[in-house]
Amino acid sequence: MASPHSSDTAPEQRPELFDRLSHEAVHTPSSGIIGIRTYAAGRKDVVPLWVGEGCMPTPSFICEAASQALKDGETFYTHQRGIPELREAIASYHERLYGRPFSTERFFVTGSGMQAIQIAVRIVAGPGDEIVLPSPAWPNLGAAVQVASARPVEVPLTFSPEGWHLDLDKLFAACNERTKALFINSPSNPTGWVASADQIRAILDFARERDLWIIADEIYTRFYYGEDRATAPSFYEICEDDDKILFVNSMSKNWAMTGWRVGWLSAPPALGEIIGNLIQYSTSGVAPFMQRAAVAALNDGELFVTEQIERARIGRTKLLDAFQGHNSVKYAPPMGSFYFFFGLEGVTDALPMTRKLVDEAGVGLAPGFAFGQSGSAFMRLCFATDPDQMDSAIQRLTYWLSRR
Amino acid sequence: MASPHSSDTAPEQRPELFDRLSHEAVHTPSSGIIGIRTYAAGRKDVVPLWVGEGCMPTPSFICEAASQALKDGETFYTHQRGIPELREAIASYHERLYGRPFSTERFFVTGSGMQAIQIAVRIVAGPGDEIVLPSPAWPNLGAAVQVASARPVEVPLTFSPEGWHLDLDKLFAACNERTKALFINSPSNPTGWVASADQIRAILDFARERDLWIIADEIYTRFYYGEDRATAPSFYEICEDDDKILFVNSMSKNWAMTGWRVGWLSAPPALGEIIGNLIQYSTSGVAPFMQRAAVAALNDGELFVTEQIERARIGRTKLLDAFQGHNSVKYAPPMGSFYFFFGLEGVTDALPMTRKLVDEAGVGLAPGFAFGQSGSAFMRLCFATDPDQMDSAIQRLTYWLSRR
Numbered sequence: 001m002a003s004p005h006s007s008d009t010a011p012e013q014r015p016e017l018f019d020r021l022s023h024e025a026v027h028t029p030s031s032g033i034i035g036i037r038t039y040a041a042g043r044k045d046v047v048p049l050w051v052g053e054g055c056m057p058t059p060s061f062i063c064e065a066a067s068q069a070l071k072d073g074e075t076f077y078t079h080q081r082g083i084p085e086l087r088e089a090i091a092s093y094h095e096r097l098y099g100r101p102f103s104t105e106r107f108f109v110t111g112s113g114m115q116a117i118q119i120a121v122r123i124v125a126g127p128g129d130e131i132v133l134p135s136p137a138w139p140n141l142g143a144a145v146q147v148a149s150a151r152p153v154e155v156p157l158t159f160s161p162e163g164w165h166l167d168l169d170k171l172f173a174a175c176n177e178r179t180k181a182l183f184i185n186s187p188s189n190p191t192g193w194v195a196s197a198d199q200i201r202a203i204l205d206f207a208r209e210r211d212l213w214i215i216a217d218e219i220y221t222r223f224y225y226g227e228d229r230a231t232a233p234s235f236y237e238i239c240e241d242d243d244k245i246l247f248v249n250s251m252s253k254n255w256a257m258t259g260w261r262v263g264w265l266s267a268p269p270a271l272g273e274i275i276g277n278l279i280q281y282s283t284s285g286v287a288p289f290m291q292r293a294a295v296a297a298l299n300d301g302e303l304f305v306t307e308q309i310e311r312a313r314i315g316r317t318k319l320l321d322a323f324q325g326h327n328s329v330k331y332a333p334p335m336g337s338f339y340f341f342f343g344l345e346g347v348t349d350a351l352p353m354t355r356k357l358v359d360e361a362g363v364g365l366a367p368g369f370a371f372g373q374s375g376s377a378f379m380r381l382c383f384a385t386d387p388d389q390m391d392s393a394i395q396r397l398t399y400w401l402s403r404r
Numbered sequence: 405m406a407s408p409h410s411s412d413t414a415p416e417q418r419p420e421l422f423d424r425l426s427h428e429a430v431h432t433p434s435s436g437i438i439g440i441r442t443y444a445a446g447r448k449d450v451v452p453l454w455v456g457e458g459c460m461p462t463p464s465f466i467c468e469a470a471s472q473a474l475k476d477g478e479t480f481y482t483h484q485r486g487i488p489e490l491r492e493a494i495a496s497y498h499e500r501l502y503g504r505p506f507s508t509e510r511f512f513v514t515g516s517g518m519q520a521i522q523i524a525v526r527i528v529a530g531p532g533d534e535i536v537l538p539s540p541a542w543p544n545l546g547a548a549v550q551v552a553s554a555r556p557v558e559v560p561l562t563f564s565p566e567g568w569h570l571d572l573d574k575l576f577a578a579c580n581e582r583t584k585a586l587f588i589n590s591p592s593n594p595t596g597w598v599a600s601a602d603q604i605r606a607i608l609d610f611a612r613e614r615d616l617w618i619i620a621d622e623i624y625t626r627f628y629y630g631e632d633r634a635t636a637p638s639f640y641e642i643c644e645d646d647d648k649i650l651f652v653n654s655m656s657k658n659w660a661m662t663g664w665r666v667g668w669l670s671a672p673p674a675l676g677e678i679i680g681n682l683i684q685y686s687t688s689g690v691a692p693f694m695q696r697a698a699v700a701a702l703n704d705g706e707l708f709v710t711e712q713i714e715r716a717r718i719g720r721t722k723l724l725d726a727f728q729g730h731n732s733v734k735y736a737p738p739m740g741s742f743y744f745f746f747g748l749e750g751v752t753d754a755l756p757m758t759r760k761l762v763d764e765a766g767v768g769l770a771p772g773f774a775f776g777q778s779g780s781a782f783m784r785l786c787f788a789t790d791p792d793q794m795d796s797a798i799q800r801l802t803y804w805l806s807r808r
Contacts, residue, residue, distance in 0.1 A: 017648065060475075074663070270421055
């Protein structure tokens with residue numbers, strides 16, 4: 001994940017301090033997504049589409065559930081695996097989504113989807129181990145692997161205007177005796193790539209044969225734009241309960257709860273004690289009143305999720321309409337997630353452009369290098385926002401492009 | 405930290421799954437504190453003094469600050485290092501406590517004191533490294549070291565009825581070329597041991613000379629029962645801003661916010677980017693509405709903290725009065741924190757007794773083995789609770805002891 005742009009700000013160097021720090025602490029790169037926000041700090045009138053969140057605050061019925069639980073005094077230490085009511089609500093949610101029963105024992109509440117990733121990585125990998133993942137990828141995946149003293153091995157997707165493509169032969173060839181897991185994020189942040197049902201099946205077959213774990217990040221599975229099915233193909237559709245798959249998920253996107261830091265890990269129930277320990281020794285659980293809010297979201301939030309998905313669909317359509325004629329803009333229509341990942345012909349390093357877009361166009365995008373070397377020519381735009389904001393961003397972008 | 409009782413429940417063994425997990429995930433022991441709660445699950449009428457929390461819910465003005473922030477829509481991603489207002493409130497709190505200025509840049513908001521520990525350990529230690537700590541100690545300290553692929557090296561305190569004692573020569577002799585840090589928890593959970601000002605000075609001198617980091621857990625510093633000073637001796641009283649000290653702290657104890665999972669890390673500001681990264685790649689920050697509550701607690705919670713301390717002082721006095729005459733009970737009066745760590749003459753393994761106390765006396769205590777081999781003969785009782793509950797627990801304990 002090394003990059004010439006691994007930090008957007010001058011590093012606060014203190015060699016005599018840094019000499020005595022762990023390799024992992026010193027060498028895990030800063031997020032390039034955070035970097036551009038830091039660059040733009042204080043600038044007015046920037047349409048902020050750099051991070052993966054919309055402009056809607058959390059629905060009030062969810063907030064009120066938290067406030068009520070606070071009033072009820074739910075402020076004490078609680079179950080490290082999550083309160084039973086939330087584990088049940090998560091199981092029910094999966095039952096509705098996949099039309100089959102799920103054991104509550106396979107769901108573990110975490111302090112964010114990110115923490116679910118951190119724990120999943122720690123479960124399967126340690127010093128000297130490798131985890132293979134398609135790239136461009138959300139930087140935090142590879143970084144979490146590095147923090148766990150392991151090594152992320154990137155397998156670049158291939159770009160074409162028809163779509164990003166994962167070559168399974170390349171993915172499998174990247175696995176060796178040090179490989180402990182495949183990290184599959186589909187629908188993908190940032191590319192919008194979606195693994196086909198056949199690819200999901202082939203990856204599971206390969207993992208079973210080679211005794212590898214799969215870490216499945218299907219957070220965006222309901223943000224799917226194909227017309228053949230309602231949600232993206234999922235390992236849940238074909239796996240057994242004790243398959244070596246760790247699903248990471250989050251309340252952030254579906255329920256507009258980005259800031260809350262509540263997520264979950266789904267794993268073979270036999271890992272219960274190990275996962276409980278890893279939660280205990282990192283944050284020791286999630287505040288019970290936050291969990292009450294998550295219960296409300298899962299049980300009563302379906303209408304809101306539908307609206308979120310529709311909002312993203314509208315944003316996507318607006319973008320594709322706006323850029324269809326632009327020969328200088330290269331992109332593949334995203335098949336899932338809610339990001340438009342695009343570049344300009346002739347530009348191989350998009351970072352300076354993201355800064356120009358902040359300064360000259362008033363649009364905040366994430367530079368593609370943040371998602372790995374294979375993304376350097378691209379920029380990521382989050383389109384899960386309201387139609388007015390999308391219109392404004394598109395108008396600014398197209399005007400800026402027309403004057404280049 | 406190996407122990408014959410490292411899990412209180414039958415392990416959910418699935419060898420074919422466990423074969424492909426990381427060493428850290430499989431070999432980090434379960435918390436013996438959680439274990440006794442699991443043992444007692446569903447039993448009625450147990451006075452629960454096994455964990456480090458009182459019976460008071462979080463004060464309502466703190467809860468209301470969170471609810472108000474939720475109403476104000478503070479539900480989005482926020483600063484990974486913490487919102488400026490909370491970092492300022494933490495700095496001001498330290499200024500009031502130590503009578504000197506503190507830079508807001510040295511404080512980093514974390515998702516619990518536990519997460520502050522996890523990050524502190526990750527900063528200084530990796531595979532093959534060692535961290536030396538006095539024991540008995542809160543089990544999560546050593547476990548966090550193991551999760552980071554490093555090794556905790558315990559230096560036993562010596563027990564006598566006059567007090568637990570740390571032999572500095574032993575502590576220093578335990579440091580070798582693999583040692584990266586000393587983990588000093590004073591006042592101590594579970595023993596109530598407090599490092600003297602001279603010891604604090606000697607430890608800092610040694611760490612400076614040997615270029616070692618200190619991880620200072622002074623969470624209980626205001627729960628100090630000596631008459632010579634208001635708070636326990638602290639590294640803050642003698643260190644420079646760029647000394648290699650990482651202070652971990654928590655909102656949990658002072659402000660009755662155990663369930664909230666909000667804490668902070670205090671470090672040389674030059675580590676800002678590294679700490680920001682480690683927060684980003686574990687939980688990516690703390691919910692902004694939680695941080696607003698923490699601001700309210702720090703700025704307006706002084707009266708409540710004073711009451712918390714007084715409540716603990718009363719509980720301690722009641723215990724010491726009750727057990728003064730009992731020749732069969734061995735303990736040292738705790739000089740700090742809010743735990744009474746005691747054993748019975750002739751009993752070298754107190755775990756069976758903690759179960760008997762649940763079943764026969766209706767009192768929930770934490771078994772000493774959970775805090776390391778050197779604590780096996782003891783049990784930990786949390787006395788930061790209300791006087792009625794303390795009276796009830798003491799009555800039950802003394803009655804049970806009288807019938808032994």
